[in-house]
Amino acid sequence: MDEKAEQIHIARILQGDSSAFRFLVEKNQKIVYAIALRILNNEEDAKDAAQESFIRAYNQLHSFKGQSKFSTWLYTITYRICVSRLKRPLMERDSIDDALAENYHVDRHSADKKLTEKESHLIIKQAIERLPAMDGLLITLYYYNEHSVGELAEITGLTVSNVKIRLYRARKILEVQLKVLYER
Numbered sequence: 001m002d003e004k005a006e007q008i009h010i011a012r013i014l015q016g017d018s019s020a021f022r023f024l025v026e027k028n029q030k031i032v033y034a035i036a037l038r039i040l041n042n043e044e045d046a047k048d049a050a051q052e053s054f055i056r057a058y059n060q061l062h063s064f065k066g067q068s069k070f071s072t073w074l075y076t077i078t079y080r081i082c083v084s085r086l087k088r089p090l091m092e093r094d095s096i097d098d099a100l101a102e103n104y105h106v107d108r109h110s111a112d113k114k115l116t117e118k119e120s121h122l123i124i125k126q127a128i129e130r131l132p133a134m135d136g137l138l139i140t141l142y143y144y145n146e147h148s149v150g151e152l153a154e155i156t157g158l159t160v161s162n163v164k165i166r167l168y169r170a171r172k173i174l175e176v177q178l179k180v181l182y183e184r
Helices: 003-015 016-042 045-064 069-085 098-102 119-128 132-142 149-156 162-183
Strands: none
Touching: 003 016, 003 045, 003 069, 016 045, 016 069, 016 132, 045 069, 069 149, 119 132, 119 162, 132 149, 132 162, 149 162
C-alpha cells in the first residue's frame, strides 16, 4: 500500500501538484535525518543535510525511474550529500566516541538488575553509535528500516558482498559490546 501511495503522490507532483510532496517528506523525514545524523554526527549539519536531501529529491524527481523504492532513491541522495559534506576541508567534526563518553551512563547501582525496555533500547542505540559511521548506518537501515542488502548497496555504493561483510562484522562487534553492557 505504501509504495502504491508513493507512486500516486509522485505522479501528482510530476503533474504540477507540489503539495503532494508533503506526504513523501512526512513519511521519510525521520530516517533521512537519522541517516544524516549518523554520518555527520552533528544535529545542525544533519538538519541542513536532510533539508537539502528533500530539496534535491523534489528538484530531481523527474529523474526517478521507479526501478527501486522511492525511499532507497531518497536515502541514496541523503547519503551522497552527507559524504560530500564530510569531504569539506574546513568542516570541524566531533568524534562519536567523545560525544558518547560525555553522555554515556549506565546505572550500575540499580537494585533491580533487569533493564527496562527503554533502557535496553538506549543501550542498543549507544552500542550502534560506537560503530564506525558506515557500519552503524548499515545496521540501522537493515534492521530498523528493513532495507535489503541490495538496497543498502545501492544507497551506499558498496558492493553487495561488502555490505554483507560489514553487516556481519558490525553484528559481531555489537554482540561483544552488548554482552559486556548487559553483564554490568
